[in-house]
Amino acid sequence: MVKKFLFATVVLTSYTAAQNAYERHCVPCHASLPTSLQGMFMNHLLVYGGEHNFKAALKHYLRYPSKDISVMSDLFIDNFGIKEKSTLSDKELNEAIDIYWDKYKVFGKLK
């Protein structure tokens, strides 16, 4: 019994450590939504432009989500609502946003 518990703990810890903050805290919830994370990135980018503005605005929204400042359409919000306030630490939130930016940023991707 003890061996089984230890095995499960090791597997779970290894799985958690293998995933980064973005994959742990963002991807699972957004997987069920019809708009991809890239689509949302482009919506956000359209409004906030540069990296600094983008990250600051996104962090603020995740801390204080509101329909008024959302970049998503009213139809989307009516169907899926506004997300819960993020309870992640500053460090984790910054890390997740940085990864999100690096993954979908336009820099270096155009030909």
Add this chain to the structure above:
Amino acid sequence: MSVLKNKATNSLLKSEKKSLFRFLVLYTTMVIVLMVLLSAFYYQSQEKFMLAEERATLSKYAYIQTKRLKVLHHFFDERDTYPRDSRFRSAIYDNEFAKIFSLIKEENIQFDKEIYIADKMIHFIETLDNYYLGARYLVIEVEDDTQWRAEIWKHIFIYGSVAFLVFMLFGFYLAKLFLKPMRDSIVLLDRFIKDTTHELNAPLSAILANIEMMDTDIMAEKNKKRLARINIAAKTVSTLYQDLTFLTLEHERHNEDEPVDIKPLLEDRVEYFNAWIHSKRLECFMDTEDASIVIDKRKFTRIVDNLISNAIKYNQRGGSIGIKLRKGMLMIWDTGIGIEKEKIPFMFDRYMRFNESEGGFGIGLSIVKKIVDEYHMSIEVESEIKKGTRIILKW
């Protein structure tokens, strides 16, 4: 013959030339500065005009490119090829001026300007309302057609030359206007001299003739001295009269050039001034060899008379004068007051006098210079204050 038509008066004096030169240099500098400023303003206005015309075309290109960016933004997960156009090159920058993508050659974009020229390229900066692909600035670049610039330079050269010419003519008119008071006073003095010269001739001739005719053998020693003084005074006035006549009436007679034997002429002129030389207790050194020159004798006499009389007049009592004659060279020196180096170039100007203690009009050396120039001779002046002056004539 009107004095106003006198050639000597119409030619510019050195001091007049200097004033005219200074004025013209200052005026020309100001005109050039003005022309450069006007040209710069004209160039800038024409450049702005050309850019205003280009702005309409470039705005249209920016609008087209914005629409293409919009499409690419919405389909970015499927497409990643930046839209290109053969008519222009473009680049996109985010609101932190970081380059997102660029097809243009210029690296240092001037985001504070809407349109500008750099490296023969026209650049147009469009600020986007929506940050398609995160872009805040869209830069459009086209080749600069340098034809307009050549046209502007052509206009600047043609109109500039015409304006410069007009300004310079105006400058000459102004210069003449400024020099008129100086010129008027010279003309007035000339007229006065000419009028008085005529009245001097008859009494002067009578005085000199009667002095020559006087029997000095029966004269008391005291009266002999008095007569010698009268003789010197009369000869001084006679020399002045000769100079004034030369100055005012010379252009009315023709030169009678002939080979002149200089040595006897010098001896004759020294003899003429002998009484004056003795009265100032001067020692006269003659070092003459045979030499001749082809010249109007009357004019050469004027040169010799003026140089000798100056050597006597500006000498100190008990000093020396010397005359050295060689082939092609005549030197007359004195141990007089001398003249400052910086004043030497002006000593041949008419009415120029540096020593008010001695009488005279200041015309003697101007006559010398005039004759020297006429016969292409050269004249050198070496002088040291309180030591003396050497005037060397070469032909």
